[in-house]
Amino acid sequence: xxxxxxxxxGEFIRLNKYNLFxxxxxxxxxxxxxxxxxxxxxxxQFIPVIFLMDSVMMTILLxxxxxxxxxxxxxxxxxxxxxxxENEYLLSKILVNALNSLITVAFISLAVYLxxxxxxxxxxxxxxxxxxxxxxxxxxxxxSYSAKDFTSxxxxxxxxxxxxxxxxxxxxxxxxxxxxxxxxxxxxxxASSILIASGFADVxxxxxxxxxxxxxxxxxxxxxxxxxxxxxxxxxxxxxx
Amino acid sequence: MIxxxxxxxxxxxxxxxxxxxxxxxxxxxxxxxxxGPSGAGKSTTQKVLIKLLRGFEGEIEYQGKPLNSYDDQFYxxxxxxxxxxxxxxxxxxxxxxxxxxxxxxxxxxxxxxxxRVGLWDDRHKKAGEYSKGMKIRLNFIRALINDPMFLFLDExxxxxxxxxxxxxxxxxxxxxxxxxxxxxxxxxMGDVDELCDRVAFIAEGKLREEGSPRDLKLKYGRRTxxxxxxxxxxxxxxxxxxxxxxxxxxFKLLQEKEIETLHSGETTLEEIFIKVTGVKLRA
Ligand SMILES: Nc1ncnc2c1ncn2[C@@H]1O[C@H](COP(=O)(O)OP(=O)(O)OP(=O)(O)O)[C@@H](O)[C@H]1O
Ligand SMILES: [Mg+2]
Numbered sequence: 120x121x122x123x124x125x126x127x128x129g130e131f132i133r134l135n136k137y138n139l140f141x142x143x144x145x146x147x148x149x150x151x152x153x154x155x156x157x158x159x160x161x162x163x164q165f166i167p168v169i170f171l172m173d174s175v176m177m178t179i180l181l182x183x184x185x186x187x188x189x190x191x192x193x194x195x196x197x198x199x200x201x202x203x204x205e206n207e208y209l210l211s212k213i214l215v216n217a218l219n220s221l222i223t224v225a226f227i228s229l230a231v232y233l234x235x236x237x238x239x240x241x242x243x244x245x246x247x248x249x250x251x252x253x254x255x256x257x258x259x260x261x262x263s264y265s266a267k268d269f270t271s272x273x274x275x276x277x278x279x280x281x282x283x284x285x286x287x288x289x290x291x292x293x294x295x296x297x298x299x300x301x302x303x304x305x306x307x308x309x310a311s312s313i314l315i316a317s318g319f320a321d322v323x324x325x326x327x328x329x330x331x332x333x334x335x336x337x338x339x340x341x342x343x344x345x346x347x348x349x350x351x352x353x354x355x356x357x358x359x360x
Numbered sequence: 361m362i363x364x365x366x367x368x369x370x371x372x373x374x375x376x377x378x379x380x381x382x383x384x385x386x387x388x389x390x391x392x393x394x395x396g397p398s399g400a401g402k403s404t405t406q407k408v409l410i411k412l413l414r415g416f417e418g419e420i421e422y423q424g425k426p427l428n429s430y431d432d433q434f435y436x437x438x439x440x441x442x443x444x445x446x447x448x449x450x451x452x453x454x455x456x457x458x459x460x461x462x463x464x465x466x467x468x469x470x471x472x473x474x475x476r477v478g479l480w481d482d483r484h485k486k487a488g489e490y491s492k493g494m495k496i497r498l499n500f501i502r503a504l505i506n507d508p509m510f511l512f513l514d515e516x517x518x519x520x521x522x523x524x525x526x527x528x529x530x531x532x533x534x535x536x537x538x539x540x541x542x543x544x545x546x547x548x549m550g551d552v553d554e555l556c557d558r559v560a561f562i563a564e565g566k567l568r569e570e571g572s573p574r575d576l577k578l579k580y581g582r583r584t585x586x587x588x589x590x591x592x593x594x595x596x597x598x599x600x601x602x603x604x605x606x607x608x609x610x611f612k613l614l615q616e617k618e619i620e621t622l623h624s625g626e627t628t629l630e631e632i633f634i635k636v637t638g639v640k641l642r643a
Binding site for chain 2: 122125126128129132133136137192193194196197198199200201202203204351354355
């Protein structure tokens with residue numbers, strides 16, 4: 120995959136020039152700002168939420184924004200008449216988001232340590248964040264495919280949050296029966312939440328193993344059966360040139 | 361060398377075939393002009409030929425092998441400029457070119473290209489801040505950065521000023537002299553006449569005519585000479601066939617009358633276009 124490096128480099132240059140890095144950074148500063156005011160248990164419960172929000176929400180939004188620009192400027196057509204393969208193109212998106220999440224982990228963890236002296240298990244956190252980012256890059260691409268503009272991407276995104284994120288939250292407040300809630304681990308954000316939580320507190324081993332297996336499988340299935348097959352159709356829709 | 365046999369293409373959304381059974385061949389080292397009225401399917405054909413639109417019917421062969429047997433390495437030797445200029449608007453012209461340059465095994469120096477088309481001084485300007493003509497020139501050299509063997513140019517000089525158009529045409533001709541092959545669409549018949557070794561006319565998804573501009577002009581032109589002269593203050597017009605101009609009558613008029621104009625009846629590509637496609641040129 121000789122083009123992967125060039126694609127990733129190009130993607131980072133664009134994230135910078137299209138001010139998406141700046142937007143991401145503002146969000147990170149906002150998290151640090153909140154951390155400043157939190158203490159003790161509340162803080163320890165809040166930090167995993169930062170990483171979850173970043174690797175779920177920011178990932179979907181960033182990948183959505185880059186695809187949106189590529190669509191708007193038709194640059195995807197230009198890229199597709201170079202020796203770049205579909206796999207390289209999609210992989211570059213995944214890797215760029217993974218690298219971004221690592222930057223977030225490093226930045227937030229450093230800030231939390233410097234401001235509050237709080238540490239946690241980075242060895243469990245990093246792989247969790249990476250896998251969660253990979254899944255959600257694919258979900259972000261998939262949501263962008265069926266969005267005709269950035270607004271409809273946001274709507275797709277809201278629906279995603281509504282359908283997949285809210286049920287576990289309701290369950291926490293006892294609004295959903297525990298016998299049903301057991302199955303919420305099958306919702307990607309919930310499995311993600313479990314993985315990220317493992318860096319901060321004791322989580323049952325079977326849940327961690329299951330979530331890793333499940334999200335890995337889901338990534339592979341999405342890649343081969345949803346994102347890649349739809350890529351060409353998406354390209355055709357792009358053809359405004 | 362590109363061989364196209366009974367090519368048909370239908371967009372998913374449309375019910376009719378946009379390209380409906382066309383055959384042609386582009387020989388190595390020639391500039392092939394693909395002409396036709398707006399909406400005839402020229403850009404569609406180009407996109408099929410560069411493997412961007414899949415699911416066509418019929419056969420397309422590159423260098424004797426079916427198009428579908430090539431993987432993405434195919435693009436190492438292909439240069440494309442689309443109908444509409446495409447660039448990353450927030451990157452500078454140079455950053456745009458450098459991004460694409462890194463995707464090829466073989467590349468050429470950017471400086472001479474940028475200088476040639478007059479963009480060197482503006483190379484650090486964002487592509488989005490370029491004028492239309494500048495964007496088109498940027499796209500044109502973007503098609504050349506991998507030192508391709510085949511060039512696909514969709515209306516390359518449309519919207520470019522005459523001086524830059526001259527430069528681009530010279531570059532296309534030089535590309536051909538170095539052995540390159542070009543597929544070109546254009547509505548500017550003067551450019552086509554000057555550049556193309558052969559042209560094909562497409563209308564309503566079918567090829568209507570094909571040949572070298574010279575042969576077509578002979579075929580569609582009248583072998584006549586039209587003379588306008590003034591006699592007693594009145595303008596007279598006489599038409600002679602190519603045989604008749606050898607006659608004394610023709611010479612007599614030449615010697616005795618005050619000749620105002622003398623035209624051979626050879627036709628223009630523009631007239632041929634209108635005749636074979638049945639449609640007037642875009643304004
Ligand atoms: N993405 C698309 N989906 C559906 N139909 C399309 C699409 N792109 C083009 N068409 C239709 O295909 C036909 C041919 O379009 P094409 O762009 O190939 O024409 P063209 O010969 O290049 O015209 P022009 O000289 O105006 O550039 C038109 O009727 C157009 O509406
Ligand atoms: Mg066109």
